[in-house]
Amino acid sequence: MNHSLYSGSGIVPEMDDVQFSRWQSLLEERTGMCLPAQRRSFLQTSLGLRMQEVGCDSYQEYYDRILSGPAGAIEWNTLVDRLTVQETRFFRDPDAFAFVEQHMRHMQRALGEQETFEAWSVGCSSGEEAYSLAMVAEEVLGHSGRRFAVTGTDISTIVLRKARAGRYMSRSLQWLPEFCRASDMLTLDSGHIQISDSIRKSCCFSQVNILNLDACPLEQQHLIYCQNVLIYFRRWRRREILNVLAQRLAPGGVLIIGLGEMVDWQHPLLEPVRSSRVSAFIRKSETSTGETARR
Structure with missing residues (x-):
């Protein structure tokens, strides 16, 4: 029986076990993401639609194109x-x-007078998370004259372009707390909201493959927000990612991950926050870290 899918613009070919395993391995090798068997239809549809756009008739033909020189690298980024x-x-x-x-x-009182509060949104997608962090920072730190900066990183260049533009559908307003709606952090324009220039200037966005975090220059972060990212990786790789992020925190800085994303992870530099509502870890002071190491 042929189980090919109809996409609306043509037939998406059926993907057999060999092809699924081949694409699954390539995706994990290059991005770290582990695609379970339950998401085969998602992979089949996504690949099939792109194959129609570029004129490939089979998964093998498209796979070979992906691996072929500079043009293949460009196509890989699109995929x-x-x-x-x-x-x-x-x-x-x-x-x-x-x-x-x-x-x-808390950091408002702990930071030096000229120190900038640094926050990092890991896997920021189209920017909503990074801007949410910036809006809270503006409300808490900006009104008292404290400086802050938010960096959003993601592997996708398309969503990063949207993030830099800071323009979203007006239905996004339903998720914004009242202090954001009542402020000058955004404007309404023809069915869209536009993040204000002042908030956008406090945020920067950069392409980073989470497998290459060691090469990312961000250091001494007072907040690292990494939610809904780790679930796409194998457990051993989640540990690797979190170990790198732990090193990037400033003393007193906080790492926030999603509830249940990594329940048994520990790190000698970090102290877990005891809470049933949030999964967070605080970077110990240099003094307490040294005392732990001597024990």
């Missing part, structure tokens, strides 16, 4: 954009952002 873009929204986890606000208020 990764299709396969890795995940749903996101402003203030997606209210409990986590309540913890972010609490942490920023």
